[in-house]
Amino acid sequence: MEENKNIDRILNSLQGVGQPEANPFMLTRILAKAKEVEKPTAWNTIFSLLQNPMGALSLVLLVLAINAVFLYNNNKPSFDAGNSLSSVTNQKADFNIDFKSIYDIENTEQ
Amino acid sequence: MQDNYTITTAGEEEIEAVSFEVVFERNKNRLLGLVMGIVQQQEDAEEIVQDVFVKLYHKKEEMLDNPLLDTWLYRVAINTSLDCLRKKKAERSGGFLQRVFKISKEEIPATYNHPGIQLDKKEDAVLLFAALTKIPEQQKIAFLLQQMEGRQVADVATIMGTSTAAAEGLIKRAKENLRKQLSKDLFST
Numbered sequence: 152m153e154e155n156k157n158i159d160r161i162l163n164s165l166q167g168v169g170q171p172e173a174n175p176f177m178l179t180r181i182l183a184k185a186k187e188v189e190k191p192t193a194w195n196t197i198f199s200l201l202q203n204p205m206g207a208l209s210l211v212l213l214v215l216a217i218n219a220v221f222l223y224n225n226n227k228p229s230f231d232a233g234n235s236l237s238s239v240t241n242q243k244a245d246f247n248i249d250f251k252s253i254y255d256i257e258n259t260e261q
Numbered sequence: 262m263q264d265n266y267t268i269t270t271a272g273e274e275e276i277e278a279v280s281f282e283v284v285f286e287r288n289k290n291r292l293l294g295l296v297m298g299i300v301q302q303q304e305d306a307e308e309i310v311q312d313v314f315v316k317l318y319h320k321k322e323e324m325l326d327n328p329l330l331d332t333w334l335y336r337v338a339i340n341t342s343l344d345c346l347r348k349k350k351a352e353r354s355g356g357f358l359q360r361v362f363k364i365s366k367e368e369i370p371a372t373y374n375h376p377g378i379q380l381d382k383k384e385d386a387v388l389l390f391a392a393l394t395k396i397p398e399q400q401k402i403a404f405l406l407q408q409m410e411g412r413q414v415a416d417v418a419t420i421m422g423t424s425t426a427a428a429e430g431l432i433k434r435a436k437e438n439l440r441k442q443l444s445k446d447l448f449s450t
Contacts, residue, residue, distance in 0.1 A: 154444065154448060158440055158443050158444060158447070160385060161385040161443055162389065162439060164378070164385035164386045164389050165298070165378070165409050166411070167411075168375065168377045168379075168386075168408075168409050169376075169378075170290035170291055171293050171294050171297060171376040171377050173307070173310065177307070177310070178285055180311060181285070181311050181315055182318070184311060184315050185315045185319065
């Protein structure tokens, strides 16, 4: 019972708290700071976004996603395998390359 | 022609400066009291209040006539205070390099004396401020707005951007958690 009373008293100790007096030079400092600090530009906004962990993480994920897309596109198997095979066959015919084995290459004159 | 232009511009600037000054004078002590309650450091609180008014200065064209100016000021002050607390917490807990190079860290004092507290309540307030550091941020803000500012639940909800029921819940949970924490601090030994 006594314990609860004490706790209630402590919980209510902030009621009717007075307001502290701000430093008399605060306004002068604020005006000086406000004129000194540049208004945020678009670049400042972007950099401040990147300073935020979520912003930086999003950028990393975006870069990784772009990389993944490029890798996927470069490693995609080509579907014109038949065409390329036929072009090799044509070249074989055009240049009369019809070696069966290494023996044929070495003894072309016979 | 040039003179007229100069006079007009100077006059407008003067009017703006006066309005800003009026808003500053009206809110500075209230905001400082609340921010001191949140961060529990006089120097940090003054810095935060300065930052809030610098932000207002840059937005004075859109904010000075805004009916929600007071709410905006409170929100900016609360968010800046919470950012300051989080930054300090991160510095205390995650500073590997700080540990390696033993860079001194500013700690939140174990006991905090708010300058606005009446003399007979000072000891109780010290215990309460210590317990306040151990409850969740949102509960702490809701409790301080209600107790220090004497705000109604609806006002607390508007400032915190929540529903009245949510604000009421926050205050209730804050009181329950503070009660548990105080009970632990006072009677566990």
